[in-house]
Amino acid sequence: MDADFHDIKILETSNTSIILDNGAIEEIATSFSKRAGVRVLVDGSWGFTSTDDIDAIDDALRSATTLAMQAHEKAPCTSFPIITLTGPTNIRHISKVKKDPRDVPVEEKVQLLKDIEQQMKLPQIVSTNVHYSESEIHMIYTNSEGAECESKLTRCGFGITAIAKDGDLQMGSDSRFGVCGYEIFNRYDALSLANDVATAAVQLLSAKASPGGHLPVILDPKLAGVFIHEALGHAAEADLVLEGCSILKGEMGKRIASELISVHDDPTLPEFGYYPFDDEGVLPARTTIIQDGVLNHYLHSRETAARLGFPKSGNARAQGCGIPIVRMSNTFIEEGDASFDEMVEDIQYGIYLIGSRGGQTNPGEGVFQFNAEKGRLIENGSLTTPLRNVSLSGNTLEILKNVVAVGNDLKYHSGLCGKNGQLMPVSDGAPHIMISSAMVGGSA
Amino acid sequence: MMPRGCDMGSIVERAEQAGADEVEVFHVDGKVTSIDIKRDEVSLAERSIIYGMGIRASVDGAVGFSSTNDFTKVEEVIENAIRYAAIKSQDAGDWRGFPSNSKYPKVDGVFDKKLHDIGLSACIDLCCEMIDGAKSVERAMPTSGSFACSSSTRTICNSNGIMVCESGTLIEGSIDSVARDGDISTASEFDISRSLDIDFYQIGFNASDLASRSLNGITIESGEVPVLFRPTAFADIIGHALVPSLSADNVQKGRSALCGRLGTAIASEELDIIDDGLLAKGVGTARMDDEGTPSQKSSIIVNGMLENFLYDCYTAGKDARKSTGNGVRHSYSSAPSVGIRNMTVQYPPTDIISETSHGILVSSVIGMHTANPVSGDFSVEARNAFMIRDGSICEPVKSLMISGNVFELLQKIDGAGFDVRAVGNILTPTVRVSNQRVIGSRG
Incomplete structure (x- = not known):
């Protein structure tokens, strides 16, 4: 039996991280790694071998072929015709950075982090953390169709955390990461961001517990972005649809959200989820998941596209030399025309949820839960009492249908998304959105 | 070799x-x-x-x-x-x-x-x-x-x-x-x-x-009720909301709600928590930790009293004491930091479900990684939850949120089952919390 398809990925990475804790260096570390991943498809079954020995690609290819054949013999999978590449098969992308982080002495980076830390020294701040990381990933991708792709991507960024104490403890945090070099510090004002983070932590000390129940809410761009990524984006991943684990199964072409809502995934945007080709050698393009409230597209790998009879893919990604799976890139809610002030004015009694401490979703049942970093009570059209530990939960499709206003202030936030044990850089984008009714829970 | x-x-x-x-x-x-x-x-x-x-x-x-x-x-x-x-x-x-x-x-x-x-x-x-x-x-x-x-x-x-x-x-x-x-x-x-x-x-x-038993769940009203957390749910809560506060690193940096609480009661009187790097067959068991310190068994909470924190070499040096063998690495490419080995929750066991006249049984929770690791506050969605009435597991409950604080929760533990289970490197039975805030979707 012959293999239907194989691909080989070779990665060389170098990574440096610095952690400053309470103003003192906690860690400076550099790691180098070389790794190869080889994937073979035999009649619907995949075999995969990854190894730290990149000089033994032939062995890895043999091993992956044997694995695929054994898997096929033991427990045959439904076969599928792998779709052939329609775009270019030779893609070369060497990212141009304005300032290569490796040219900046470690001592200078440490000093900058110390300057950032100084901005957090407010009276009630008892603890601070600043971390920085830079990585360069050199990837060479080849496959049995003759594709030859190469990329060098530099990623760089920083994160800030401040803890305030007054009886109890409250935390503020923020981060900025991008596909760029050390110029990230020109793009964002890290010093004022640090001050904002510390101020937010201090303000949370006097914030009140949130009321619970079904209320009108406004989500800020960060939380709305997390919502669209977690609750909708994951459900639009075609592997979950195929597993029967997505509420979007069977909904294609149907109205699933307020007609104010359009959602796209776009790996070509210069945000943290950018990639020049996906981990199957496919040239990526924008995918419109929802257009004016109607479900338009799922996100695909070559396998899911073939299995669902869809002509194109471009969302297969892998952490390091892991197995490529369907992933988001830069996922965002298209801008509307409402202003934030108008939204607030329209609410008699509700909650403005700000920022995110993360969240989780069950795409199969369509339920989600997120914790906002903080909130504000809205009374008679005005922002009033500051709130802490506000959470939002409910049914994804209900929330999407309950969107009554979409703001004109789209913002992107960088993050790492976890799926099947692999972490990928992504960004979530959204403007402010207003929801007529959502379940809010306090944790007081 | x-x-x-x-x-x-x-x-x-x-x-x-x-x-x-x-x-x-x-x-x-x-x-x-x-x-x-x-x-x-x-x-x-x-x-x-x-x-x-x-x-x-x-x-x-x-x-x-x-x-x-x-x-x-x-x-x-x-x-x-x-x-x-x-x-x-x-x-x-x-x-x-x-x-x-x-x-x-x-x-x-x-x-x-x-x-x-x-x-x-x-x-x-x-x-x-x-x-x-x-x-x-x-x-x-x-x-x-x-x-x-x-x-x-x-x-x-x-x-x-x-x-x-x-x-x-x-x-x-x-x-x-x-x-x-x-x-x-x-x-x-x-x-x-x-x-x-x-x-x-x-x-x-x-x-x-x-999954099958969870079909056609009822919705309930919000309130404070006894909640029984199955091992998977309880391990998730402990792992995300309590474990960070037990790390000497967080204590030394003022990032633990347990700073200054050594020797004081922080949990229900009958609760013990032990971290045991020597436990036979344990997921976290080895002769040594990841920086070569011999593994040991450390009492963390005894009869509800906080006895000890977890130390690696660095944090132990700062407190002029010995490492507890809790230097843990994620891979060769990361430096060691404080981590648990096999954390074991112990409480006198009874036939806990049949002893509960009214309550909610929660199999697992989602969203625990959003807990506040410093304060111990959490707000999560309960998964595969069931009503308990007169000592029996009854109908499933849909759309239920649980919010609280792990340190309050530890004080309110009033029972545990015989069903000790290793959820990765946390071992725990089903644990009952006497009154726990739940937010149902019926208002």
Whole structure:
């Protein structure tokens, strides 16, 4: 039996991280790694071998072929015709950075982090953390169709955390990461961001517990972005649809959200989820998941596209030399025309949820839960009492249908998304959105 | 045995010559076989070979770290570690040294030769058993699953004369099921062990059975009720909301709600929590931790009183005491930090469900990673929850949120079951909390 398809990925990475804790260096570390991943498809079954020995690609290819054949013999999978590449098969992308982080002495980076830390020294701040990381990933991708792709991507960024104490403890945090070099510090004002983070932590000390129940809410761009990524984006991943684990199964072409809502995934945007080709050698393009409230597209790998009879893919990604799976890139809610002030004015009694401490979703049942970093009570059209530990939960499709206003202030936030044990850089984008009714829970 | 690709002793010597006061080389050599399941099919078989090393060097009371799996870069890695240590020493010279002259205890059940030698074909058979179990329940089907088994050897060599090596094996399987009958409900189940003694059919059956039993749930009103957390749910809560506060690193940095609470009551009187690096067959068991400190058993909470925090070498040095053997690394490419080994929750067991006249049984929670690790506040969605009435498990409950604070929760524990289970490296029975705030979707 012959293999239907194989691909080989070779990665060389170098990574440096610095952690400053309470103003003192906690860690400076550099790691180098070389790794190869080889994937073979035999009649619907995949075999995969990854190894730290990149000089033994032939062995890895043999091993992956044997694995695929054994898997096929033991427990045959439904076969599928792998779709052939329609775009270019030779893609070369060497990212141009304005300032290569490796040219900046470690001592200078440490000093900058110390300057950032100084901005957090407010009276009630008892603890601070600043971390920085830079990585360069050199990837060479080849496959049995003759594709030859190469990329060098530099990623760089920083994160800030401040803890305030007054009886109890409250935390503020923020981060900025991008596909760029050390110029990230020109793009964002890290010093004022640090001050904002510390101020937010201090303000949370006097914030009140949130009321619970079904209320009108406004989500800020960060939380709305997390919502669209977690609750909708994951459900639009075609592997979950195929597993029967997505509420979007069977909904294609149907109205699933307020007609104010359009959602796209776009790996070509210069945000943290950018990639020049996906981990199957496919040239990526924008995918419109929802257009004016109607479900338009799922996100695909070559396998899911073939299995669902869809002509194109471009969302297969892998952490390091892991197995490529369907992933988001830069996922965002298209801008509307409402202003934030108008939204607030329209609410008699509700909650403005700000920022995110993360969240989780069950795409199969369509339920989600997120914790906002903080909130504000809205009374008679005005922002009033500051709130802490506000959470939002409910049914994804209900929330999407309950969107009554979409703001004109789209913002992107960088993050790492976890799926099947692999972490990928992504960004979530959204403007402010207003929801007529959502379940809010306090944790007081 | 000489680890593949490098002579650790000579690296230690070279780093000392290059100016390090102390040196440590941590080396890993391992292999992993993993299988992915999509619906009821084996969709991917994977093998990976992992080897590499991390080097720590100390200079003037500070430590620097660098790692590689490219052994042509060893000189650069040594140089980085020394340079970083020197930069760091300008801030604080509070490093007290790597372990020395250690005697290592004997541990049982960490290496299974059968698991080390297992072939792909046998692994696929185990996956098929798990799939069969999941398909054996009416109305339910598996949606995805995973299987992994690994065998690896860690070697630690330092300039204080330590040269210690240990091999371990691990096998784990997990599966997600969905049940449908108009309504839709999901559940997942898993098991993990150091040897080939897992019942894979049972994992599959349990996932589908739980999904099926969760169909057509009722909604309830918000309020304060007794809640029984199954081991999976309780381990998730403890792991995310309590464990960070037990780390000496967080305590020393003022990032723990337990600062200054040693010797005081922080939990229900009958609750004990122990961290045991020596536990036979434990997922976190080994003769030594990841910086060569001999493993030990540490009492953390005894009769509700906080007795101890968890220490690695660095945090122990700062408090002028000995490491508790809790220096843990995620891989050779990360420096050690404080982590748990096998954390065991103990409470006098009873037939807890039949002793509960009214309450809610929660199988697992989602969103625990959003807990506030400093204050212990959490707000999560309960999954696969059931009403308990007159000592029996009754109808499933849909859309239920649970919010609270782990330190308040610890004080309100008033019962536990016999069903102690290892949820990864946290071992716990079902635990009952006397009154817990729940937010139902009926207002």
